[in-house]
Amino acid sequence: CKSVCFSSPNPPAAAQEVRPATDGNTSSSSSCKKRKLNNSSNSNSEKEEFDSISSCTSSPSKNTSSSSSTVITTSCSSSGVASSNHHLQKKLRFEDSVDFIGLDVKMAEESSSSSSSPAASSQQQHQQQLKNKSLLISSVAVGHHANGLTKAASSTVSSFANSKPGSAKKLVIKNFKDKPKLPENYTDETWQKLKEAVEAIQNSTSIKYNLEELYQAVENLCSYKISANLYKQLRQICEDHIKAQIHQFREYPFLAVNNVLFLKKIDKCWQDHCRQMIMIRSIFLFLDRTYVLQNSMLPSIWDMGLELFRTHIISDQKVQNKTIDGILLLIERERNGEAIDRSLLRSLLSMLSDLQIYQDSFEHRFLEETNRLYAAEGQRLMQEREVPEYLHHVNKRLEEEADRIITYLDQSTQKPLIATVEKQLLGEHLTAILQKGLNHLLDENRIQDLSLLYQLFSRVRGGVQVLLQHWIEYIKAFGSTIVINPEKDKTMVQELLDFKDKVDHIIDVCFLKNEKFVNAMKEAFETFINKRPNKPAELIAKYVDSKLRAGNKEATDEELEKMLDKIMIIFRFIYGKDVFEAFYKKDLAKRLLVGKSASVDAEKSMLSKLKHECGAAFTSKLEGMFKDMELSKDIMIQFKQYMQNQNVPGNIELTVNILTMGYWPTYVPMEVHLPPEMVKLQEIFKTFYLGKHSGRKLQWQSTLGHCVLKAEFKEGKKELQVSLFQTLVLLMFNEGEEFSLEEIKQATGIEDGELRRTLQSLACGKARVLTKSPKGKDVEDGDKFTCNDDFRHKLFRIKINQIQMKETVEEQASTTERVFQDRQYQIDAAIVRIMKMRKTLSHNLLVSEVYNQLKFPVKPADLKKRIESLIDRDYMERDKENPNQYNYIA
DSSP: OEEEEEEOOSSOOSOOOOOOOOTTOOOOOSSEEEEEEOOBOSSOBOOOEEEEEEOOOOOOOSOOOOTTSOEEEEOOOOSSOOOOSSOOOOOOOTTSEEEEOOEEEEOOOOOOSOSSSHHHHHHHHHHHHHTTOOEEEEEEEEEOOBTTBOOOOOOOOOOSTTOOTTOOOOOBOOOOSSOOOOOTTHHHHHHHHHHHHHHHHHTTOOOSSOHHHHHHHHHHHHHTTOHHHHHHHHHHHHHHHHHHHHHHHHTSOOOGGGHHHHHHHHHHHHHHHHHHHHHHHHHTHHHHHTHHHHOTTSOOHHHHHHHHHIIIIITSHHHHHHHHHHHHHHHHHHHTTOOOOHHHHHHHHHHHHHTTOIIIIIIHHHHHHHHHHHHHHHHHHHHHSOHHHHHHHHHHHHHHHHHHHHHTSOGGGHHHHHHHHHHHHTGGGHHHHHHHHHHHHHHTTOHHHHHHHHHHHHTSTTHHHHHHHHHHHHHHHHHHHHHHOGGGTTTHHHHHHHHHHHHHHHHHHTSTTOHHHHHHHHHHHHHHHTSSOSHHHHHHHHHHHHHHBTTOOSSOHHHHHHHHHHHHHHHHTOSOHHHHHHHHHHHHHHHHHTTOBSOHHHHHHHHHHHHHHHOHHHHHHHHHHHHHHHHHHHHHHHHHHHHHHHTOOOSOOOOOOOOOTTTSOOOOOOOOOOOHHHHHHHHHHHHHHHHHSTTOOOOOOOTTOEEEEEEEOSSOEEEEEEEHHHHHHHHHTTTOSEEEHHHHHHHHOOOHHHHHHHHHHHHSSSSOOEEEESOOSSOOTTOEEEEOTTOOOSOSEEEOGGGGGSOOHHHHHHHHHHHHHHHHHHHHHHHHHHHHHHSEEEHHHHHHHHHHHOSSOOOHHHHHHHHHHHHHTTSEEEOSSOTTEEEEOO
């Protein structure tokens, strides 16, 4: 199958009349496409042959082909003259109209008289191969309406279906002999039309000619290489028009009042210019897309328009200054709260961007003005306004500037503009803002203002760091006022917990859980809480005791658990944890022995928290106390069975708690005179216990014993829950009516100070079972006591043994002393451990290592005393040559 493909160039050149091709015409073409002919036969295979075939408008040719060849004549309809014979290819535009033109193909058969000749034989073979072959020839030509010329088209297609066998076929395609020429004066006349059209656009009048006609005229001129001259003429006419525009601005009165009018005039000129250039470019689009694209040094028609406007209008110094001054004045008015024409600003600033002079002519001056304005405003408002009000003003200014960037400023201005505002309103006043208002905001817990403060300071370099420093200083200062003042001891722990909650809330909500602020808070708490050694630890232990005691109805179990968690956070900050342990242990012993613990679960929960925080060694003794209480319960069950078997007479029920001495606080033994019934029961229990556990020694501790007495008053029977000492005093009144202080002391054997406290609780407290004479709050020598028969109380069982839970001054002093003693042992052990390992060590290194090992603070003077003590006891010695060095003595 042979195929030939024809395509028309786009666009065509000048017009020429076209006539249909006849049988004798030779085909000619100008715009080239490649054709591939494939021919094959049984005897030989022909090589592929590529011919250039062009399709365009053709004129009748005078030359005819010989009768021995196949002649194919193409006829294409087009309104333009073909361009040169060179192979110039152009793209087909979609908006062009398309005519399909056929080919008039005439077949000439060559007759042969001799069928026996070799030529005849060859032709017959060739004929057989061509029977199943067809020649497909298609031609596409593009036609245009140009300059009022009409187009002519003829289309005929001949097939090879009727060709006779034995005929030879040959395809001949020929080009134009002569190049078509443009009519005389065509260029000048066409330019005149185009010039009139451009001037009509510039003067906003109607255009005489059809726009399509004008576009085609430009296309025709470009096809004949008149593009350079056309571009030059177009530039000149545009330049002349723009030059004429400048006079209206130079002559404009330069008054401040007329700024907005001037800007509107400039804007109108710019808008008109843009509209005109769009129209002009649409007419000269072919020039823009061919000649200008091929010449990289030439600006496009639109860019040429921008360049001319920039050169002749905006680059004029007076016009430019007036324009920029007007824009800056409008922006300043808006910043001062006035309403302005924002669309005018947007249009003008967009003009400056399009003309590529936005940064050089406007942005630099705009930023300078902004810097000057906000520098003055920052200084003034810092003096006039309070910090919260000032912060809200800064935030408002930042939002306004961000809105300006979105509305009319170029995006490139965003970063430097916002940086300028932040620097002048925030960066220059960071310290002043914090010194003036941070403490006030924190004291009053102004969450929203603090959030805004953090948000604004985060925008400025170094802002968060400055805020962090003031944050640490505030926590240390406020915390110190809570801890150091002895008058606040009663409320210290609760105030610390409240302060910690407040600080945590501020970090979570205002500072967005910034890790730096969390760590800074921990360091600050650790610093101020240890400014007063030991006391905070003691008070925390007492606070826990108050919460874990029976009768504490302030909180549910869940609330109590949360409170214990908060206590543990404060506990972590304390260096002297051994002080906490000593006081906690003393209070726990009282709660367990007197039966005042609110909840065993809460006690064990607190114990597990302490174990998790300080390790098993810290809580081993406390856990031992709980084990003793559980073992005591089992022993008492066995003792009751023993009593039943012994048939011991009496109606007194004895309950004994067996305590391991190493686990419990040390109590000073006090010998008191017990009633015979109690003494007898003690002996029975001793016999029972030692019978089960031989080799053990029992020591009775009377200070924490308690009893339930049945008493009869005029009102009726009551049960009194009292301490052992109170029991001994009250039982005396079964033997007599009145007793003096001295008589009671001799009869009971109770120590003087303890007896006075006991009598005071019975005669001067809320439940006055005894009557004292003379009346008074304190028990003095010579006071006499009688039973109060008129005693009344709404409850049947009355607890009068609360005095046991109260801590005496002596108890506190002894606990503190015991802690100090334990610390000395720990210091000694640490020094010996270090020296045993190192053998020889200088004084400074020894002190440094001891500090690392100890969990409580030690004064250097105390440490030096312990070293001297160990030298005296021959654990170590000073080096003979170097007195600042110690040697270990094995």
